[in-house]
Structure formats: C-alpha cells, structure tokens
Amino acid sequence: MMLSPQLHKILAVAFFLLPFCAQGTFAGFLPFKHFFGGGTNKQQIPDPVPVEGNENGDTVHQLEHRISRLEGVLRLNKMITESGGKIFATNGKKADFDTTLEKCKEAGGSIATPRSPGENDAILYFVKYFNTYAYLGIKQSLIPGKFQLLNGAQPNYTNWYSNEPSGKGEEECVEMYTDGTWNDKKCNKNHLIVCQF
Incomplete structure (x- = not known):
C-alpha cells in the first residue's frame, strides 16, 4: 500500500x-x-x-x-507546527549541531531550515515555548562570513540579527534567538533539536 x-x-x-x-x-x-x-x-x-x-x-x-x-x-x-508544506517537530531535547543533524536524519527528516517568514515563525514557536535557542540547517560556506544551506545552495530568505553574522569565520553554525532572528555561533553548544519533515 x-x-x-x-x-x-x-x-x-x-x-x-x-x-x-x-x-x-x-x-x-x-x-x-x-x-x-x-x-x-x-x-x-x-x-x-x-x-x-x-x-x-x-x-x-x-x-x-x-x-x-x-x-x-x-x-x-506543542510538539509540531506546520508551514510551507513542511512539518516542524521537536522532542524537547537539546544537542550540539552534529547530533541535531544525526537525530533529524535518523527520524527521516532534516534539521529545520526556514525558507520563508512563515517557516521561521513555525520554528520560533518552539524556541519561544522552550525559551531556548535552536540550530538551523545553515552553515558557513568556504568563504568566511558567508552562509549557505546544507546542500550548498544560497538561502533565498534570511533573518539575521542586527550586525550578524559577525563570527568572521570562527562561528560556523547558525542559531535562532528567542525573537526569531539569527546569529552565527560555534557548533558545539547544546540547543533545542528542531527537525523538518
């Protein structure tokens, strides 16, 4: 079937x-x-x-x-939200970037990657509910300070906090703040696991 x-x-x-x-x-x-x-x-x-x-x-x-x-x-x-044909989910647990990628992949999804304001809001719902930051499926490219989706494509939508990204090559991952804006950050912090399906 x-x-x-x-x-x-x-x-x-x-x-x-x-x-x-x-x-x-x-x-x-x-x-x-x-x-x-x-x-x-x-x-x-x-x-x-x-x-x-x-x-x-x-x-x-x-x-x-x-x-x-x-x-x-x-x-x-408060375990799932939907936007843009995607379902976003969290298990309420925290992990570093690599573990978040792994957990989402094991579940048959991928790390949450907002491609519109609506999708950003769907992820923000969890960030606010759990009052913590979450990693996004965006990483620094080979050019320091430039970021791309995990498949190498350039993002069509961004929501950087004022004067971000600011890591100048030392902060390779992207986290979402509790106001929905983004910041570049080192990948070893434990943040809320949010996956998309």
Whole structure:
C-alpha cells in the first residue's frame, strides 16, 4: 500500500517523538500506547468507525483518521507546527549541531531550515515555548562570513540579527534567538533539536 507524502511525514514525526513519549504519555496528557490501540484507560481515543467498501481503502481511511488524531495530539502538546508544506517537530531535547543533524536524519527528516517568514515563525514557536535557542540547517560556506544551506545552495530568505553574522569565520553554525532572528555561533553548544519533515 502506498502512503501519501503527508501520511509519510506524520509517521516520520511520530517515530521521531517516540523516545520522548517512552514514559507512556505526551507531557502527561494522553497515554501513547492508547493512541495506537490497546489498554483500557478512559482517556483512550475511540477506534475509528469501520468504513464500507474496499479493504485497502478502509485501511488507508483508518490510517488517515488515526494520523489526523495523532497530529492533533502533537499540536495540542506543542510538539509540531506546520508551514510551507513542511512539518516542524521537536522532542524537547537539546544537542550540539552534529547530533541535531544525526537525530533529524535518523527520524527521516532534516534539521529545520526556514525558507520563508512563515517557516521561521513555525520554528520560533518552539524556541519561544522552550525559551531556548535552536540550530538551523545553515552553515558557513568556504568563504568566511558567508552562509549557505546544507546542500550548498544560497538561502533565498534570511533573518539575521542586527550586525550578524559577525563570527568572521570562527562561528560556523547558525542559531535562532528567542525573537526569531539569527546569529552565527560555534557548533558545539547544546540547543533545542528542531527537525523538518
């Protein structure tokens, strides 16, 4: 069975957040195991109503319904945001730049890289909520003081803080401040992990 790109993204987000929910709850709200069935907790979301017709169509419809509910729970618990067709997610943990890249890749995504004011705001939501900085998927190019996307392309959108970047080649990574502006920084600081899918 072929999943739509949106379903694929939501499943990747769910697996990224799974270790965060290993204790059995999303921030004390909903037992995770109940979302996928099983258990008898009264907070359990009821199973979807079976649909008449094609078995594959029924399965896809039920998956879409369950994923839609998961998306709602994740939004309610401030775990995902959306903008520009991308889903941004955090597990609330911090890491250095290389570990952030690795964790996002393991989850089937990439480090958050805003390409518009709306996407910047989607990442800023987490930065404000957790009151901490986050790395972005932008690094210094071979030319000191010049920055590029991780694929080598020049960014179409930037939101540098006044007089930034200022590292003059010594600060190779980019962090987002709690006001949404960017700063060049060394890559060894622990910042909030924010991935995009």
